[in-house]
Amino acid sequence: MRPQSPTPPETGLTTGLAAHLPHWEEVYRDLHAHPELAFAEHRTAATVASELAGATGWEVTEGIGGTGVVAVLxxxxGPVVWLRADMDALPVREETGLAYASGTAGLxxxxxxxxxxxxxxxxxRQLAARPDAWRGTAVAVFQPAEEVGAGARAMLDDGVLDRFPRPDVVLGQHVGPLPAGVVITRPGAVMAAADSVRVTLHGAGAHASAPHVAVDPVVMAASVVLRLQTLSARLAPLSPSPLLTVGAIHxxxxxxxxxxxxxxxxSLRTFDEQTREQVLTDLRRIVRAEAEAQGATRAPDIGTYDSFPLTVNDADATERVLAALGAGGTLGRVLPVPLSASEDFGRFGAxxxxxxxxxxxxxxxxxxFGAEAVAALERGTLPPGTVMNHSPRYAPSDRHAVAAGVRHFLAAAGSWLTDDATTAEPAPPPA
Incomplete structure (x- = not known):
């Protein structure tokens, strides 16, 4: 049956939410039209601060870790629950055709x-409006620079743990190309560690008509790319296997x-530190050996940057979240393996x-999502042709994504902040 997303009854933390959803959808459309890169989220941070100023009781502090915003209610x-949202966009030229598409070229x-x-x-807004439905302290963390893996570290270096109530639990969520109403997670490793690796090969230039007097770095680079493809195949069998992608050649x-x-x-993505170190060591060995074999004028430069830690979910806390989100039905799903995408969210809890x-x-x-797409999801795979995050055509539904995000986060937070976790209604499962 085709998934549906009926409007759930409002109760507890969700009381009055439906009346406000059109506003948050408009906020989403406005943010989408005005993307900002890592550590340049000035307009976004100002929007956050302005909206929080209208929610009773929130203590708002701007400029944490550069452009981050932290609000405390x-x-x-009761427990202290941190809720984290990242703010930065990507250097991608939008191709969605949306009426509210990016107004900034190349972002x-x-x-x-x-x-x-x-x-x-x-x-x-819901937490401020329903103080009778929960107890404790909520801390909203609007983080910059997730896409470059530096925002969480910048906020920590700026003393976010000392300047604000320390968390008993940190919760984060991420939208993806699934039907609204579906949530996936797992205890333990849930997202890969990642390292960007920059390799500079040094040759000797010449005229194209005289390659015999040159040391051609383009040929050297081509050989390196092909040799790097063997790395995963030559490791001891692992599940999941590390991923190494050459994303750019200049x-x-x-x-x-x-x-x-x-x-x-x-881009290197791994699921344990031992494998990460092994792949990086092997990468350096292959690059240096190929450079020497082709007569490079000097040893290659090899360095990592924009590194992300392995994202690890606490087992007991994950079960608590899954219970609040309706695990056991079609709403909550446990991943069989970690996602190969990466996040810096885990730095806060660590x-x-x-x-x-x-x-x-x-x-x-x-x-x-028709019958074939639903069948693919039931098999644990995405339907063919799914437009993924980071695509220039990726476009969550303004109406469905924002509503689901609010309800899911309220449900997860409510499992700590309310005496009865069912007070915060999760979004309904697909029918």
Missing amino acids: RNGA MHACGHDVHVAALLGVC SGTVPNVIPHTAELLC AAGCPSVMFHFGGADPAD
Whole structure:
């Protein structure tokens, strides 16, 4: 049967939410039209602060870790729950055709962080409006620079754990190309560690008509790319296996000049530290050996940057979140293996020494999923042709994604902040 997303009854933390959802959808559309890169989220942060100013009781602090915003709402004795949303966009040229598409050339909210911000603002409004439905302290963390893996670290370095109530649990969510109403997560490792690797190969340039007097870094780079493809195959069998992708090659400017250098930009994703170190060691060995074999004028430069830690969900806290979201039905699903995408969200819980949970939720219109697509989801795979995050065509449904994000986050937070976790209604499962 085609998934549907009926409007659930309002109760507890969700009371009055439906009347406010059109506003949060408009906030999402506005954020989507005005994307900002890592550590440049000035307009986004100002929007967050402005919206929070209208929610009674929130203490708002801007400029944490650069452009981050932290808001605190105290409501009596109880646990301290951190709710995190990332804010930055990507250097992607949008191709969605949306009426509210990016107005900034070459930038796009291609990962859904605009949904995260709008949804957390909706959660903040509900918590302020329903103090009778919960107890404790809520801390909303609007984080910059997730896409480059530096925002969480910047906020921690700026003293976020010392300046604000320390968390008993940290919760995060991420929208994806699933039908609204579906949530996936798992205890333990839930998202890969990642390292970007920059390799610069040094040759000797010459005229294209005289390659015999050159050391061609383009040929060197081509050989390196092919040899790197063997790395995963030569490791001991692992599940899941590490992933190494060469995403960019930069060399030369015109066809009749052999350049001096070639640069490779690689993405490595691993699921344990031992494998990460092994792959990086093997990568360096292969690159250096190929450079020497081709007579490079000097040893290659190899360095990592934009690194992300392994995202690990606390087992007990994950079970608690899944229970609140309706696990056991079609709403909550446990991943068989970690996602190969990466996040810096886990740095907060690790630094605080408390449990943390990251879950992914659907932001697509359930009506777009026919019988074949539903069957693919039941098999644990995405339907063919699914437009993924980071695509220039990725576009969560404004109506479905924001509503799902607010309801799911309220449900997860409510499992700590309410005496009865069912007070915060999760979004309904697909029918």
